[in-house]
Amino acid sequence: MTRTTPARPASVEAVFPELAPYRARATRLHPRPGRPGMHDSHIGGPMLWPDDEPWPLCHEPHRRESEGYAPEEIRSARAAGLRPSSRPWSTEQDGPVPFVGLAQFFRRDIPGLACGPGGADLVQLFRCPSTHGPHLERRYRLRWRQAERTERAERFLAAPPEAPLLRWEDELPEPCVLHPEEVDTYPWAEDDTLPASLIACIDAWDDAQAAEHGPDAPSYQDDLSIPPGWRVGGYPSWASTGPMAVRCASCAGLMRLLLTAEGSEADVGSHSWVPVEDRDPTLPGRASIRGGPSVARPTRLRFGRDRDLHVFTCPADPGHAPRWVLS
Template identity: 80%
Template sequence: MPFVGLAQFFDRDVPGLAAGPDDADLVQIFRCPFAHGPHLERRYHLRWRQAAETERAERFLATPPEVPMLRWEHELPEPCVLHPEEVDTYPWAEDDTLPASLIALIDTWDDAQAAEHGCDAPSYQGDLSIPPGWRVGGFPSWASTGPTAVDCASCATPMRLLLTAGGCEMDAGSHSWVPLEDRGPSLRGKASIRGGVSVSQPTRLRFGRDLDLHVFTCPANPGHPPQWVLA
């Protein structure tokens, strides 16, 4: 069965996009439309290309390959146009992702916010460090699994986060990242999000049990096989 295209990014459009092999400046992400094996695992594919050669290609498919009938709506992406926005992110604060003294200060601040604001209190993990949804570069979110070392299987170099794909662009635990036009200015948390599923899940995709899909590449040799981590 043909793989389904999930995303493509041009280096000219995305500041800080990780370098590809042989100066490739276009990266494409694909997924098999079906799950495999007893654990319903997904198969992904990363393809680096030269944008100039691709745009001059003389042979394109006249008709894109059709995906057969799928069981769930979230198997097939909703076509989207990207409008990249550059934001500052900070590491997940757990284990040794940050110095222990700094994590202790963050925990103290979180506790103070919770005491003052209750269940709608801002938090470092949800409101300040890593935004939800799709993002290029930055730091991985380890909300479900806890921090994990991701090293290149070919050369053991610590890998770099290329892309994170998420099912939701916003949720109740990440109020500060919700665009102003999509939230009620006088409300916080889940109640503040306006627009329903079409706004919070624009790509109509899910990864695992509502986890994030992290795509890691090797900074020493981008041609080495990537790693796909659900967390």
């Protein structure tokens, strides 16, 4: 089934003609629980991984925990509609920890997905399931591949290694198929992301909408600029950190947003972005949303305290190290 973003509560460029030069296309991925295969673009499904290639491990010291959740017990509990039970932390966790495969995207499936080093057209995203240091930092990894060459491998890894216990249930992604959809997006309106005069006009419009329509009034940040959820390209949201210039550690050039990962596909403020196919046309507003957790939090993942994970790459040289920003 396709997923279709409803028309915005107001025509962005009719209200703010000055935004036309800033329009940028992004691809909403619309993950939904399913059974993706290793040759599919997906979140949480099996990775296209040659059998003779070592699975990525995190060798850094990890924070010692008191309890955790076994991956198989998480899967069984989800299938039964229950919460998994925790168990005491295992000494097996003291060595290197396997990264968790979060997602893989083929350029043939995802409009706007940038090329990787050497024209690579398949990108795979991983996260260490453990935290690091006193600030509970996370470690992520990108693996770029040539899809056609990788698909010619003789054998593929049937089941990747897993940590015996995960600290949180939301370290394990739910396998999701994707329903890519291109949409227009506009910059986050704060600090110097747009001219000060335009941001002032946006703020005044928001105030007028709130005065006229009350708590359900549309706003630029929530309803007109950047959709929630997993997406490729477009603009980053800066709700938690405020805007920042993300520069390459190798060449100091400005980096480009490759993708955004988010635990929630919609919240109270952004419910207008929920696709038409996930709504009851006989009901208004938030009351029309159907599908429960499979629509609101389909991947079961969480990033920080429900933040967006922005993955940036260097447009001058995709081989330079990516940067990860939680905002």
